[in-house]
Amino acid sequence: MPSHKSAQEVASSLLATEDLHFRSLELLQSLWAGYGQICRITATPNASPNSSGATSRTASTTTSSVSTPQEVQSYILKLITPPPTKADNEGHTRKILSYQVEQYFYTHLAPQLPPQIPVAKHLASIHEPQSDGSVSMAMIITDLKQTYPVAGEKRDVLNSVQVNAALDWLSCFHGFWWPRVPSLDRTQLVRPPLQEVKADGHDARNKTVWLNGGYTYLATRRSEYANLAADHDSEWWSLTDWEKDEFSIAELVASVLEPKQSGWSPIEEYTTLIHGDVKSENLFTSKSGEEVVFYDFQYTGLGLGVCDLAKLFTCSVPLEMLVDDRPVPRELAMQGGERNLLERYWVTLKKESGKEYEWDIFVNHWETALVDWLRFQASWGFWGNTEWLEARVRHILKNEKWREAVAGNAKMAGLWSTTDLP
Known part of the structure; x- marks a missing residue:
């Protein structure tokens, strides 16, 4: 995921891995110091039942997938495109590590929580170090405001x-x-x-x-x-x-x-x-x-x-x-x-x-x-x-x-x- 890709391109790519088709994107906020953005996106299932994404769902994403063919589902995209890490800058380093921690939480720990401790469900994510020393990350999770308005x-x-x-x-x-x-x-x-x-x-x-x-x-x-x-x-x-x-x-x-x-x-x-x-x-x-x-x-x-x-x-x-x-x-x-x-x-x-x-x-x-x-x-x-x-x-x-x-x-x-x- 090169850092120059737009949020729409990143969203479309990640949704495709879950056999979903990108419909729309709304910018909710920019992250601290221009490190990325948070967007609300909508998607629908791909029409073809044989698309490759149909076999790529994991246990943590199956529960959040769309069940009705034409149903529009809302998700949250968190896109991180920070500058290169500066070894002597504690605040910058803290932020970079914090985004990685959050991604780990949603992909590995959140699925272990019982229903009475609700959190957003992870749908898809990516983590790619760049040649310049920076790292690009993106994560799609369920939209909590659909249930908790x-x-x-x-x-x-x-x-x-x-x-x-x-x-x-x-x-x-x-x-x-x-x-x-x-x-x-x-x-x-x-x-x-x-x-x-x-x-x-x-x-x-x-x-x-x-x-x-x-x-x-x-x-x-x-x-x-x-x-x-x-x-x-x-x-x-x-x-x-x-x-x-x-x-x-x-x-x-x-x-x-x-x-x-x-x-x-x-x-x-x-x-x-x-x-x-x-x-x-x-x-x-x-x-x-x-x-x-x-x-x-x-x-x-x-x-x-x-x-x-x-x-x-x-x-x-x-x-x-x-x-x-x-x-x-x-x-x-x-x-x-x-x-x-x-x-x-x-x-x-x-x-x-x-x-x-x-x-x-x-x-x-x-x-x-x-x-x-x-x-x-x-x-x-x-x-x-x-x-x-x-x-x-x-x-x-x-x-x-x-x-x-x-x-x-x-x-x-x-x-x-x-x-x-x-």
């Missing part, structure tokens, strides 16, 4: 029905993968961008999903961290100040939350597959809001499920569902609304996974995820329920029991070798 878009917050539906989807998704994560080959997981491109270049076709899900973790945000550490006018500069043996509280937290390719990890027993970019813009719901489906799996990888919740609560949950009173005080313990949402997720997570998760451990993980998420926002820019997030973290950081637990876990994870705790 309400887009989350950029409304900042969901309503209470949608929030609960999102929590139910996430708890089922995390619960499904939790007992299955140990079967993943960790040597094939995608490491932080600069490590990955240094080891394997731009081609990650043999890789799967991220070793560390999400795009905000400290190992891939060192430049932003350095900027925060230099900003002594910021309250949150304190996250970068030395806590123990030249490690800051932010580094201790990151060490605890970091999934390991090998060796012991304090979160290993609770590690699952996370979505990695949970927000209202990445979901559709039914008209009633009682059913939800997520998309955009570019940052899917290992992690704690609460890391997905930290972004959801900050960016897409109405503030009144989290706090009892307004204005939000400077320091804030967990309020009833926050607890209710967490308990809903926690109960379903345990049921779906068949695993136990003590509430105190769960809350410790949740608060650790909040501190890590605030570190990213403080270094990148705040948005969402900023008052709530900052107030919660101020409260968490004053909890000596929490600090000791983080320091102890970081020490056991091998962050430092001395015996004293803060």
